Amino acid sequence: MGDLVVFCDRDSLETRYLTEFLSERRVPQNLFYLMNGADSFYSYRNAEVEQIPWRQEYDFFTRQALWTRGQRIGFVSLGCGNARPEQMLLRSLHRDGYDVAYFGVDSSDAMLTLAGETLENESFERSYVLADFGEPDFPSGLWRLVGGCDSRLFAMIGATFGNFDQTFIADLLGRLVPPNDYVYLDVVPMFQAEDQNGKLRARLSRVPENLSRFFDRLLGMLGLSLAQGRVVCTESGDGDLHTMRFTFHFEVESRITVSCLGTEADLLPGERIELLSIRAYDAESLKQFLEHRGFRFLDTYVPDIGHYSHLWQRLLFVKTA
Ligand SMILES: C[S@@+](CC[C@H](N)C(=O)[O-])C[C@H]1O[C@@H](n2cnc3c(N)ncnc32)[C@H](O)[C@@H]1O
Known part of the structure; x- marks a missing residue:
């Protein structure tokens, strides 16, 4: 090195x-x-x-x-x-x-x-x-x-x-x-073509499934079990900057207690943890x-x-x- x-x-x-x-x-x-x-x-x-x-x-x-x-x-x-x-x-x-x-x-x-x-x-x-x-x-x-x-x-x-x-x-x-x-x-x-953007959109929105090992490792490390929640995707933009932006959240379905840094925190059903944004x-x-x-x-x-x-x-x- x-x-x-x-x-x-x-x-x-x-x-x-x-x-x-x-x-x-x-x-x-x-x-x-x-x-x-x-x-x-x-x-x-x-x-x-x-x-x-x-x-x-x-x-x-x-x-x-x-x-x-x-x-x-x-x-x-x-x-x-x-x-x-x-x-x-x-x-x-x-x-x-x-x-x-x-x-x-x-x-x-x-x-x-x-x-x-x-x-x-x-x-x-x-x-x-x-x-x-x-x-x-x-x-x-x-x-x-x-x-x-x-x-x-x-x-x-x-x-x-x-x-x-x-x-x-x-x-x-x-x-x-x-x-x-x-x-x-x-x-x-x-x-430029909308049909190609449709394919791109479909691909980007599936990133957590396509990179499941990468995502699941992080969720596991943070104690966010897929038995108690799910990953959801929302598409938005960036205002004047024209992007196709996908944001992935972990949405809690049943109460989760996560412990880190010597403290415990309760995540309640319906709460969302922002995981990652990607853009085209x-x-x-x-x-x-x-x-x-x-x-x-x-x-x-x-x-x-x-x-x-x-x-x-x-x-x-x-x-x-
Ligand atoms: C998407 S990866 C790209 C890595 C590499 N450039 C490539 O093309 O394969 C993003 C990289 O940025 C690093 N990173 C993210 N946020 C950072 C920050 N705030 N300061 C320094 N590095 C950061 C991550 O650790 C990771 O290695």
Whole structure:
């Protein structure tokens, strides 16, 4: 493993997330990925990662002005997971003479361990940061690590951007990213044709069934038994930002007493615990949404994803103000 930088320890993060779960009846999405949640996630995700056409991604980046060989670029992966999605891109850039330093940020130390294993034999410089990027002091802490680079790219890969409240995450990027640095987002795009959107809608709304091991592990860890409740899905949007947003709740059917952090809490029939939101985007609307927060759209591409039925779209922005 490269350098591990710890902004806050795992136990205090876990305590905070569990407190939020109990007090707000909402599961911070970080809880999904702690401990064996990391392996459970990649038991599904690794098959997708193998489909990433990294040569196409390499071509996309090398045609941008930001990758000049004389410059030292910091590639900051926010929610880096096991780092496999970016591995081949970084390896190729480094091999071809680009000066790349990698910073993998994640609130799950299990994920950072996987990232360390993925990149173990790579020869570009790399650091791993155990941190919650939503913490108020995260930008200043990160800046101490990445400030020495000539330029930085802040990536959110694997639809991570779409799991957060959109105003929260866009404002956070607005605070984190200095002028002339870059943001690189990986999102699920909507289609133009309604029948294709119908299929996408059906697929997204079934995510808990399709990723049942991943969901059931979390529910089990929190004491939310499917014998006493059910997972329900609601579709909504994000106001001016045009999205197809699916939010999954655990709806209590018979009283559940959950115990964590030395306290017990009763969940009553009809109560709902928010589990996760996922989104598909109208790319034009997303560009406008970020434009209002000082990000100018630069370029985009939709990877050729082989036999997979849904698309990803990558969008690159530069911070202007
Ligand atoms: C959807 S996964 C994507 C992982 C990886 N980028 C990929 O494409 O496979 C989201 C990742 O973000 C991390 N994460 C979620 N919220 C976070 C936060 N507030 N601070 C740091 N990491 C976070 C999770 O632990 C998880 O590894």
